[in-house]
Amino acid sequence: MYAEERQQAIAGLVTERGRVAVTAVAEHFGVTTETVRRDLAVLERAGMLRRVHGGAVPIGALAVVEPALGERRRTRTDAKRRIAAAALAQLPPAGGSIILDGGSSTAALAELLTGDRPLVAATNSVPIAARLAGAPGLTLHLLGGRVRGTTQSAVGESTVAALTGLRADVAFLGTKGISAEHGFSTPDESEAAVKRAMARAGQRVVVLGDSTKLGREHLVRFAAVPEVDVLVTDDEADPALVGELQRCGVEVVVA
Structure with missing residues (x-):
C-alpha cells in the first residue's frame, strides 16, 4: 500500500x-x-x-459548540433509553439517595424512576425536577442557582455551595466528552464546576454517555477517569476505547 x-x-x-x-x-x-x-x-x-x-x-471532536437540551433529547433516543435502563442496576437500595445531573441521558433515567423504590433525589435540572416532583415514594431536592437556557439546569456558586453539604449514595452524571487522557469533559466552565461538585458528593459516580461521546474531548474536564466508578454506554462503543477506560479502572457497562 x-x-x-x-x-x-x-x-x-x-x-x-x-x-x-x-x-x-x-x-x-x-x-x-x-x-x-x-x-x-x-x-x-x-x-x-x-x-x-x-x-x-475527527476535526470536529474537540468541540466548543454546545447543542441545546431539546436538540440532544431528539438524538440517539433508543441508545439513551437502553443506557437508562441499564443504569437502573446502579441505583442504591430502597431508602438510599441519588444525585441526578442535568442532561438528556439522565433525563431518560429519571423517566424510569417509577417510585416503586423509595429514594431521596437531588437534581439541578428543571425538566428532571418537573418529571420527579409527583413521583410517589421519592423525596425531591431541587438545587438552586442560575438556570442556563442551553441545558435548563442550575449552575453557579450557589449550586456548587449546595452540593458541598450533600453526600449521596450515587451521583449520576452526563458528559459531552470521554477519553482516557482528558477524562470526562464538557464545553462550559460553570457546568463543569457543578458536575465536579456532584462527583465529590457521590459515594459512587456513574456516568451515562452514549458511544458518540467516546473519543471526544471538550474544553473543561470535570472528572479524571479514575474518579468515575462506572460508565454506562451503548453497544456501538469502540471496543478499543472501552478497553482503554477499563485499563484505567472504570467499570464499563454496555447496554
Whole structure:
C-alpha cells in the first residue's frame, strides 16, 4: 500500500470510529508507530483530522459548540433509553439517595424512576425536577442557582455551595466528552464546576454517555477517569476505547 492510500484509509477509520490509537493503526496496517505518526501529521496539515495524545480524532471532536437540551433529547433516543435502563442496576437500595445531573441521558433515567423504590433525589435540572416532583415514594431536592437556557439546569456558586453539604449514595452524571487522557469533559466552565461538585458528593459516580461521546474531548474536564466508578454506554462503543477506560479502572457497562 502506498503512503497516500494508507493515509486515506486512516482518515476513513478516524471518521468511522471517532478516534484511533497510534498503536492500533500501526498493527492494522503492519507499519511502525513512527510511520503512523508521520501519516497523522500529514492528515492534520490537510485538515482531515486532529492529533491528540496517543492517536487522532475527527476535526470536529474537540468541540466548543454546545447543542441545546431539546436538540440532544431528539438524538440517539433508543441508545439513551437502553443506557437508562441499564443504569437502573446502579441505583442504591430502597431508602438510599441519588444525585441526578442535568442532561438528556439522565433525563431518560429519571423517566424510569417509577417510585416503586423509595429514594431521596437531588437534581439541578428543571425538566428532571418537573418529571420527579409527583413521583410517589421519592423525596425531591431541587438545587438552586442560575438556570442556563442551553441545558435548563442550575449552575453557579450557589449550586456548587449546595452540593458541598450533600453526600449521596450515587451521583449520576452526563458528559459531552470521554477519553482516557482528558477524562470526562464538557464545553462550559460553570457546568463543569457543578458536575465536579456532584462527583465529590457521590459515594459512587456513574456516568451515562452514549458511544458518540467516546473519543471526544471538550474544553473543561470535570472528572479524571479514575474518579468515575462506572460508565454506562451503548453497544456501538469502540471496543478499543472501552478497553482503554477499563485499563484505567472504570467499570464499563454496555447496554
